[in-house]
Amino acid sequence: MISALRVAGFLAVEVEGDTIHARLWASSVDFTATPEGDRWHLALLWPVRSSDAQRAQWNADHPEALMDLHNGETRLSMHVGAQDLQGLARWASLAELAIARMIRWRRAQRQPGEGY
Numbered sequence: 001m002i003s004a005l006r007v008a009g010f011l012a013v014e015v016e017g018d019t020i021h022a023r024l025w026a027s028s029v030d031f032t033a034t035p036e037g038d039r040w041h042l043a044l045l046w047p048v049r050s051s052d053a054q055r056a057q058w059n060a061d062h063p064e065a066l067m068d069l070h071n072g073e074t075r076l077s078m079h080v081g082a083q084d085l086q087g088l089a090r091w092a093s094l095a096e097l098a099i100a101r102m103i104r105w106r107r108a109q110r111q112p113g114e115g116y
Contacts, residue, residue: 001020001033001035001040001082002015002020004082004083004084004085004088005020005022005033005088007085008085008088008089008092009092010022010023010024010088010092011023011024011025011026012026012030018034018035019032019033019034020032020033020034021033024044024092024095024096024099028099029044029045029046030044031043031044031095032044036079038081038082039079039080039081039082040079040080040081040082041077041078041079042077042078042079042080042091043070043075043076043077044075044076044077044095044098044099045070045071045073045074045075046073046074046075046076046098046099046102046106047073047106048073048074048102048105048106048109049069049072049073049074050067050069050074050102050105051105054067054105055067055068055069055074058098058101062094062097062098064078064090064094065077065078065090065091065094065095065098066078067098074102074105076094076095076098078090078091078094
């Protein structure tokens with residue numbers, strides 16, 4: 001999986017025990033890849049507490065990359081095979097879309113004067 005992540009263009013690929021950390025782009029947050037049988041669980045956490053309705057709409061629109069709450073933050077998760085470059089490309093695309101959406105959700109939650 002390490003080589004597949006690098007070939008797919010992910011940055012800062014590092015291993016910590018059974019978990020691989022990588023970035024979508026240089027200034028993005030890490031996502032993790034953890035083995036689950038013959039597949040890998042990719043997960044990205046974003047510091048926003050999305051609503052049930054927001055997650056339900058996302059999950060209905062994107063059933064291959066589901067959102068839930070994990071430790072109070074919104075988590076995007078997807079399973080891919082170890083050498084599935086097409087699946088990794090799909091992950092990158094969906095993760096970018098999810099981050100854009102979560103940024104809008106967070107901005108909508110801000111109180112007046114809280115900042116940009």
